[in-house]
Amino acid sequence: xxxxxxxxxxxxxxxxxxxxxxxxxxxxxxxxxxxxxxxxxxxxxxxxxxxxxxxxxxxxxxxxxxxxxxxxxxxxxxxxxxxxxxxxxxxxxxxxxxxxxxxxxxxxxxxxxxxxxxxxxxxxxxxxxxxxxxxxxxxxxxxxxxxxxxxxxxxxxxxxxxxxxxxxxxxxxxxxxxxxxxxxxxxxxxxxxxxxxxxxxxxxxxxxxxxxxxxxxxxxxxxxxxxxxxxxxxxxxxxxxxxxxxxxxxxxxxxxxxxxxxxxxxxxxxxxxxxxxxxxxxxxxxxxxxxxxxxxxxxxxxxxxxxxxxxxxxxxxxxxxxxxxxxxx
Amino acid sequence: xxxxxxxxxxxxxxxxxxxxxxxxxxxxxxxxxxxxxxxxxxxxxxxxxxxxxxxxxxxxxxxxxxxxxxxxxxxxxxxxxxxxxxxxxxxxxxxxxxxxxxxxxxxxxxxxxxxxxxxxxxxxxxxxxxxxxxxxxxxxxxxxxxxxxxxxxxxxxxxxxxxxxxxxxxxxxxxxxxxxxxxxxxxxxxxxxxxxxxxxxxxxxxxxxxxxxxxxxxxxxxxxxxxxxxxxxxxxxxxxxxxxxxxxxxxxxxxxxxxxxxxxxxxxxxxxxxxxxxxxxxxxxxxxxxxxxxxxxxxxxxxxxxxxxxxxxxxxxxxxxxxxxxxxx
Numbered sequence: 001x002x003x004x005x006x007x008x009x010x011x012x013x014x015x016x017x018x019x020x021x022x023x024x025x026x027x028x029x030x031x032x033x034x035x036x037x038x039x040x041x042x043x044x045x046x047x048x049x050x051x052x053x054x055x056x057x058x059x060x061x062x063x064x065x066x067x068x069x070x071x072x073x074x075x076x077x078x079x080x081x082x083x084x085x086x087x088x089x090x091x092x093x094x095x096x097x098x099x100x101x102x103x104x105x106x107x108x109x110x111x112x113x114x115x116x117x118x119x120x121x122x123x124x125x126x127x128x129x130x131x132x133x134x135x136x137x138x139x140x141x142x143x144x145x146x147x148x149x150x151x152x153x154x155x156x157x158x159x160x161x162x163x164x165x166x167x168x169x170x171x172x173x174x175x176x177x178x179x180x181x182x183x184x185x186x187x188x189x190x191x192x193x194x195x196x197x198x199x200x201x202x203x204x205x206x207x208x209x210x211x212x213x214x215x216x217x218x219x220x221x222x223x224x225x226x227x228x229x230x231x232x233x234x235x236x237x238x239x240x241x242x243x244x245x246x247x248x249x250x251x252x253x254x255x256x257x258x259x260x261x262x263x264x265x266x267x268x269x270x271x272x273x274x275x276x277x278x279x280x281x282x283x284x285x286x287x288x289x290x291x292x293x294x295x296x297x298x299x300x301x302x303x304x305x306x307x308x309x310x311x312x313x314x315x316x317x318x319x320x321x322x323x324x325x326x327x328x329x
Numbered sequence: 330x331x332x333x334x335x336x337x338x339x340x341x342x343x344x345x346x347x348x349x350x351x352x353x354x355x356x357x358x359x360x361x362x363x364x365x366x367x368x369x370x371x372x373x374x375x376x377x378x379x380x381x382x383x384x385x386x387x388x389x390x391x392x393x394x395x396x397x398x399x400x401x402x403x404x405x406x407x408x409x410x411x412x413x414x415x416x417x418x419x420x421x422x423x424x425x426x427x428x429x430x431x432x433x434x435x436x437x438x439x440x441x442x443x444x445x446x447x448x449x450x451x452x453x454x455x456x457x458x459x460x461x462x463x464x465x466x467x468x469x470x471x472x473x474x475x476x477x478x479x480x481x482x483x484x485x486x487x488x489x490x491x492x493x494x495x496x497x498x499x500x501x502x503x504x505x506x507x508x509x510x511x512x513x514x515x516x517x518x519x520x521x522x523x524x525x526x527x528x529x530x531x532x533x534x535x536x537x538x539x540x541x542x543x544x545x546x547x548x549x550x551x552x553x554x555x556x557x558x559x560x561x562x563x564x565x566x567x568x569x570x571x572x573x574x575x576x577x578x579x580x581x582x583x584x585x586x587x588x589x590x591x592x593x594x595x596x597x598x599x600x601x602x603x604x605x606x607x608x609x610x611x612x613x614x615x616x617x618x619x620x621x622x623x624x625x626x627x628x629x630x631x632x633x634x635x636x637x638x639x640x641x642x643x644x645x646x647x648x649x650x651x652x653x654x655x656x657x658x
Contacts, residue, residue: 009439009530028360031358104355108353108355109338111337202354
């Protein structure tokens, strides 16, 4: 739940007047997302999202994110598109923060993920990866392999407050990941945060992907690994192999995985679990326990990490290496 | 900021299907209000507010609140109206909570209150009071004079944590209020929480009053007293007599105050300050300091209380007893 910046009516009206979208008839802070302030803006022309970029987003990265959304939308991907003001600009300032108005996407994000959602997600993610290939800019993953150890060291002394022995366990896991991380897989633009609340559906159909503010250049299969963790475990912690199989199978209907990518999935999924474990650990140790914001349990990702470490190979995700047929999906 | 209950897409679609408002195309939690969970619901027919009533609202009071909104809207007051389902019902259950879909009101609440807002508020509040007169139900004010001392006693031992001597000061003030509270002023339906975030404007015109979940039967002039505190002090604590005069003057263009009401205003304003001081004190002492929710400073209301206690009479609000002319407004 996040609205960090209160926008006054005068400031809002002046801001909206820079665009050709009619007059303001309503503007409500949205209780979703944690990085930025988001408002659902209603004007005489329709609904839009007004985003004020808060301090967790580096302003120097904004042209990349905005440019990426424009590129993907122009390629036909359903994702928010920044509006151009009368002066042609997409980014301007509001209440001392960078701000943009982006298009409103229809749909709901799934509170309860079904196998059908996972199937549709697979296709949508592969389309994102293909359409990102022609985007001419790149951005290093600031939460990638090389960033995990420094992030871990920040909280290493306190990690055992969460579970005794956790610090040692994570240090060992980091050693393993650094030694086994794949060196050469297909790279490109990944979303890097494709959790269910960033994917809108109308029924079983994906109606849009949102929140590209972690997007970066990395192994494409790492995005799949993030989704294996975010979509294919049940609330009780059990891995749902049907969801994984449908996600991978439908992904490959659009973009087949190389044998190397497929074999690397368990390692990538361990790394993806480490990435979210570490950021959740940091937030857990730095958010007061009585705080109103819901802290996300880092140990959920410790269990996911162990799952991927213990399986024999990518076959545990429900598919074998090699071409898939539509009949499998 | 408040969304306490997450509504799943299946539950939402089943709920909306009880109404004749088309299909869901979006539903976003609103980061406003602290009592209930509110969603801005968009369907193929338009925009609506979906409210789930959380534990701070007594379910037995809901028919009163819902009935009041319907009554006021039917009298032409711009306020949210509950929708009737296909079965005729306005209240049903969602995620184990009472829930209703209400109409969406256009407009923005003023982040920076101007004298013109106060003038328009005066008229709108008087219209609310007149239109409430024909509502056949009543509800005692559960945060009225008789409730302040018990509320105070809950936190009396800890009040001095906020300011040394505060407990003694409040006890003395309660004695004074109980001894001097007016006995017999015009009563009726009051809003009882008419803060700027509950009044929508389009430009200088009031486009709607919202959030009737404190509405009750009490002295009509007590509502004015609440607004003197909520609208007529500047952020630096200074009382703005122009705002008060315009509010009172415009109120009386619609509903003239009796001489008794006018004379009682400083006492009512002291009481209104006490009411918000006490609930803020309670929340202050029971919300962890690092919590994400913005705690409202109880001492803001201690200063307002002293202002009303120290003025010589209602003339300090910028008007004398007696008829006002439109020229004064």
